[in-house]
Amino acid sequence: MGENQFGVRNVMEAPIATTRLSNQALVCMPPRAAKYTLAEWKMSNDHRCRNTEDQQQLADRILGECQRIREETSERTSIMKATSDRRMEERISDIEFNKTELQLQRKELCLELESLSVYKNRLQDCLSSLQTNALSICRKCLMLRDGRVGIDLVVDEVERALQQEIATILGGQSLLEKALEQLNEQMRRLRSTRYLVDRDLQYKQAAIDLDKESLSIKQTDLCLPVYEGHTGFDPANIMVDEYNAYSNKNVQQAANAVTNARPIKVFIDTILKQVIDDLWNAFNKCNYEFNERIKDTKQTKAKLEDMHRETTQKIVDMQNNIVELQKSLLAKEGYIGLAHTRLDRRTQRVGAELVKDSPGQSLYYECEMLRHSTEQLQQMLREANASLRFLLQAQIQLEEDINVKMNTLKIDEVDCLTLRSTMDFHAY
Template structure:
């Protein structure tokens, strides 16, 4: 058998070429199929018929069940829609009832606000008219007393008396101001409640419009949409009890604010009928407090002057004490040097002579005692120096306090009392 019988050619000096199927003329014969028996053929046909009958029976059952489900779901959808429509109508009626109650309370609040606005105008007119010469003098006294310095800038009985006199002069102006503040606060609360009612009414009207729009929709409308999200389709998280509680709270709060506003009007009517009285009592009381304060300031000034003289003497003694402590420390330097020198020489002994004998113990004890004495003297010197520094600071503070008291006496006794001598109360 040669190489040409297999279609392979060898070329000298060249690699062997790959065999091509097209050059071999090979015919591929498919494998022979398996054959079945007659019984297998009959069994296959019977099996196919039984499967077909089973599928037809299943299809009949599904058709019947589908028709029943269609009728049942249609009836259920109609019943549920009718039930939902009825409940939406009931809900619209309930919300409209609550809305009417809120509108009634809102009207009451508006009427009360109009009445309080008139009372506010009366209070402002009254406050603007209560101006007198005495008030100007008292205010000048307060401004002058603000010129006190240091610790004397204190809220004392004179300050309170001046404030009380101003209150008396104004004929209850402070009370009117506080009442005006209370009136403004009440009006603010009424406006806040009205805002809550307006917002609640807006929300309820929106809910009514939404429910009415939902009630008008039909299953055949083109504007319908199907929700395909993953979140809960019903975002409602407030129960009916909580909803009623919120509405009732707004109604009760509105009624409570209206009720609390009416006594303020009665109080303002009573207050506006009062006049300025007992001005001389306030004037005499304020003068008495001025005289007492001047007397106290003089006593305090004299005491400070005495303490200043004593502090000056203590400073002189402390300075002498510091000089003596420094001299004592200087004296101790020689003793310390002598003891250390002796102890150092004895430390240079040789061999057995370096013995712990009584002189060595005495020198060691002497060094320790001298060190302790120097520490005591240094500590006392530090304390004395600190005390001297504090005494000097105290002396400066006393001088400042004396100047403060002199300034206070000038303001109270000269400036304020001179001004108050020109005050004259008369029937306003």
């Protein structure tokens, strides 16, 4: 017998005559599908027809409304585009007029700046020389002196003199800048005004280009972007009256700057003479402090070298002393061994002979004396070795200090003074 799709063995395949009811297996049959009545069938068809008719009527209303909206929006779009084009053309004309006014004022600004630049060159040359030569050399000397090491890295009179010289140079620069300020005050204003005018011209040209490009764009062009954001699309927050006031203000500022700009004469020679005299005084004082510091460093270096020689001799003496102490200790080892051997052999006596007699006492005191002497020699050897280590450490420190002084002398005498010999102050 086979099995059907429900996994139930099909018992109907066997001959009915040869099977008995008691031997047949139970069969589970699937439930039959529910059937609808004729009234339900008609009701379903009527419902589908009514829904279709309603959707068709709604579609007719939507088609009519869409036709009306298309015609209305098309007309409104054409009107708004024509209005926008006309207003953009008017705006381009207004911007070009303001741009022309600004260009005229910019030309006047450039001519005035060229006329004032002649009065500025002399003071600028002096300031440039102080900055690139004198101030650079003084700061480089300070940087070189930072290369001193150890205890020589000290704030001394030379460093104070260098700081004072730098302060004098900076003060001279300040005086020259004040003299120059009267000359270029209007020049700074002219440059500032020209910058504002250039920026305004740049913005106006960009606005003209954008509007002209916008006018050239047609609705039939391809790849036109569409804004799909949620915020307001127009970021403009400046009113037309504010814009006109801003443009008029730039034109008026440019005109006022040109009107107020006048050549200003100052007593440049007097100021330069005062600055140069102060710089020479600071230069001579700094060189004097350099020479004094070099003299002190050389004296200290010579003293350290003398101490180094003495320390070296002490080290040799201490090394010889340690050798003698070690020899003494080696010499004591034989006596100690002899005394201990004798004591050990006398312990081998038997009976009444193992008596504490005078030879035994003498040997005991000899051992104690030798032990005490050995301890004294060892203590002195330790102290001698410690003293030798300290002397060697002192010798190394003296050598380091001497090297430090040599480094300081090289920096002050060779590097700094050679560098300062190139400094020159003169009236420009």
